[in-house]
Amino acid sequence: MGTMADESGVGVPADEAGEVRTRKLDPEAEARRRLALAQIRQYPDPVLRMQAREVQEFDGDLEKLVERLQHLLREATGLGLAATQIGVLRRVFVFLPDPEQEPLALVNPRFSATSEERESDTEGCLSLQGVVIPVERHTSLTLEGKSPTGEDVRLELDGLPARVAQHELDHLDGVLILDRTTPDARREALGLLRPHPAIVR
Numbered sequence: 001m002g003t004m005a006d007e008s009g010v011g012v013p014a015d016e017a018g019e020v021r022t023r024k025l026d027p028e029a030e031a032r033r034r035l036a037l038a039q040i041r042q043y044p045d046p047v048l049r050m051q052a053r054e055v056q057e058f059d060g061d062l063e064k065l066v067e068r069l070q071h072l073l074r075e076a077t078g079l080g081l082a083a084t085q086i087g088v089l090r091r092v093f094v095f096l097p098d099p100e101q102e103p104l105a106l107v108n109p110r111f112s113a114t115s116e117e118r119e120s121d122t123e124g125c126l127s128l129q130g131v132v133i134p135v136e137r138h139t140s141l142t143l144e145g146k147s148p149t150g151e152d153v154r155l156e157l158d159g160l161p162a163r164v165a166q167h168e169l170d171h172l173d174g175v176l177i178l179d180r181t182t183p184d185a186r187r188e189a190l191g192l193l194r195p196h197p198a199i200v201r
């Protein structure tokens with residue numbers, strides 16, 4: 001749970017769960033959100049289960065990929081997005097450590113330290129729309145990697161940003177929140193995700 005200021009400067013309640021942020025949008029922003037979500041791979045797309053490869057070249061292609069991820073993250077009003085989720089198997093994700101700022105991009109990310117302390121909280125995923133399930137995560141960690149231009153990045157994260165970073169790194173290894181929740185929540189989520197066939201008369 002958090003409170004976000006909308007364009008009018010009035011605080012509106014926003015639900016933050018994992019990489020998903022639910023807030024009331026005006027019709028135009030809602031249309032843009034739907035358009036962005038349509039470009040994000042949805043479960044059970046097999047690409048979501050694949051392992052992303054290390055980035056070797058910090059070139060224009062990488063820059064374009066990061067720009068696309070940042071754009072889609074903003075439009076989808078999410079808190080994080082991994083390259084895997086747009087079908088690109090490269091170790092890159094973007095996330096919002098501070099919702100008021102531009103999304104940060106991490107290339108070849110890894111955790112150099114994680115807290116012993118873990119905490120369970122509900123998480124959603126832009127690739128599992130409608131699913132919000134409990135996931136246990138480290139409460140704080142050190143995230144290291146490269147910027148899109150090849151510089152070293154090192155971030156100390158705790159709370160929600162630490163949770164989102166763990167969610168995004170999981171995507172690069174083909175791991176979904178379904179794999180990290182309780183058996184009951186998983187069963188319920190899979191029921192929700194099962195395709196509902198159209199009835200043909």
Ligand SMILES: [Zn+2]
Nearest residue numbers: 019125126127
């Ligand atoms: Zn996700």
